[in-house]
Amino acid sequence: MPTIGSALDRASARLNGHSARSDTEVLLRHVTGLSRTELLLKLDRELDQESSTTYYQLIDRFEAGEPLQYLTGHMEFYGLDFYVNRSVLIPRPETEIMVEKAIEIGKRYPTPIIADVGSGSGAVAVTLAKHLPQSRVIALDVSTAALEIARRNAARPECTNIEFIKSDLLGAVPDRHFDIICANLPYVPSAESQSNRFEPQLALDGGPDGLNAIHRLIRQMSSREDKPEWLLLEFGTGQAPAVKSILDKTFPGSQTEILRDFIPLDRISV
Numbered sequence: 001m002p003t004i005g006s007a008l009d010r011a012s013a014r015l016n017g018h019s020a021r022s023d024t025e026v027l028l029r030h031v032t033g034l035s036r037t038e039l040l041l042k043l044d045r046e047l048d049q050e051s052s053t054t055y056y057q058l059i060d061r062f063e064a065g066e067p068l069q070y071l072t073g074h075m076e077f078y079g080l081d082f083y084v085n086r087s088v089l090i091p092r093p094e095t096e097i098m099v100e101k102a103i104e105i106g107k108r109y110p111t112p113i114i115a116d117v118g119s120g121s122g123a124v125a126v127t128l129a130k131h132l133p134q135s136r137v138i139a140l141d142v143s144t145a146a147l148e149i150a151r152r153n154a155a156r157p158e159c160t161n162i163e164f165i166k167s168d169l170l171g172a173v174p175d176r177h178f179d180i181i182c183a184n185l186p187y188v189p190s191a192e193s194q195s196n197r198f199e200p201q202l203a204l205d206g207g208p209d210g211l212n213a214i215h216r217l218i219r220q221m222s223s224r225e226d227k228p229e230w231l232l233l234e235f236g237t238g239q240a241p242a243v244k245s246i247l248d249k250t251f252p253g254s255q256t257e258i259l260r261d262f263i264p265l266d267r268i269s270v
């Protein structure tokens with residue numbers, strides 16, 4: 001029988017990257033249910049056959065490129081733990097910048113009504129609902145599978161102010177009033193998005209220049225009678241000038257602020 005220590009050593013030798021040891025620990029913790037401290041105190045303990053088999057299956061999948069978050073089902077976003085699987089994009093830290101700005105804006109309203117368009121795992125919607133308890137958050141997604149995950153992630157006592165609607169962008173809610181719209185839509189150009197083998201293309205592929213969904217959302221907004229005061233959009237590398245120009249043309253006189261991510265690259269329009 002292998003011990004916990006020998007299983008960790010063997011797997012990290014195989015993965016052999018700079019974070020191999022911590023990645024193998026995360027996976028073994030997932031399989032055994034032990035905390036990191038427990039794991040490290042029990043290096044000499046035997047690993048039963050079933051755990052060992054499951055563990056090496058996960059190591060194989062990780063070695064083949066599958067993200068750790070899909071293997072464990074967990075991703076942390078804005079200090080909260082979210083369940084993820086291959087039906088949804090893994091929330092990215094840069095999206096926290098959009099959320100932070102939306103919280104700041106939301107606080108100016110007594111009861112902000114916020115749409116999260118293309119909600120995916122629900123990370124944005126749940127975080128907003130939690131940090132703006134007086135708000136009403138409407139999470140929209142075209143994917144039934146994603147909405148199921150988002151609902152699961154919203155099953156927290158502090159998140160009763162969210163509702164979920166299956167909708168292609170704002171298509172299903174033409175007459176609802178929104179103060180703020182947040183959207184992390186697919187924006188990766190098709191040619192690049194194909195190289196991501198694990199996350200859903202529906203959440204990534206934004207067409208030839210990556211801007212299809214962003215364009216469609218802005219068009220939908222411009223044809224609404226009741227226009228939201230705020231639109232926050234995440235976009236991809238090099239897309240800031242195009243996004244700004246679509247916004248300027250569609251909403252003359254509106255002001256667009258561009259926020260940068262940690263790299264720093266232009267990432268969010270407000």
Ligand code: GLN
Nearest residue numbers: 184185186187188203204
């Ligand atoms: N930031 C993600 C990536 O680069 C894409 C997310 C998106 O298309 N909304 O993979």
